[in-house]
Amino acid sequence: MKVSHVPLRVTIGAFFLNSGLSKRTLEGEAAQGLHGRAVGAVPQLKHLDANRFARLLSRAETALGVALLTPFVPSALVGLGLAGFSAGLVQLYLKTPGMREAGSLKPTQQGTVLAKDIWLLGAALTLVLDDLTRRRPA
Template structure:
């Protein structure tokens, strides 16, 4: 792991770990609310019950948070995981009516809370690109 990745990985990792832990025991209306929002963006998720879905979402956030915090996990790998998760959030943002004007990516006041998650896309891309290009440079130096 590149030393310059530490602040980014710790900040995002702690955020994800906390978010996942706070969702771990969601039940009832809270689980239904999280599930309903996800189903609006990804209709196949309707097959899952709200409780198990909330637990799976929580587990995913916990796993991603821990992976970001562990320096032995390559930045390209956690960056790819972050990109996948952020892609789901961006899909949710784009598919949920009222979060942005039709055909316009700029958020409405209601959509700002979810649209801000675009920074996770940037962070994931940064980790992947920097790790892969840095790895290539190190390999090139070894081959010389």
């Protein structure tokens, strides 16, 4: 891991680790609400039980957080994981009614919470591109 990647990976990794761990015991109405929002963006998820979805999401966020915090995991690899995850969050923003002003990508007050996730996609692409394009000794 490049030293310049440390601040980005630690801050995002800690955020994901905390988010994943906080969802470990999510069940019932809370899991159903989370699942319902996800199904709105990715209809294929409707076949997944809400409690199972919450557990899988918890594990995915925890694993991504740990990978980001682990120095020997290549930045390109964790960047790809983060890109996939953040692309899902951007899709959630784009497909959830009421998140954007009509005919625009500009977020509503309610949509700002999800619109900010575009930064995660930018950070992910930075990690991938920087890791893949840095000069290698000949």
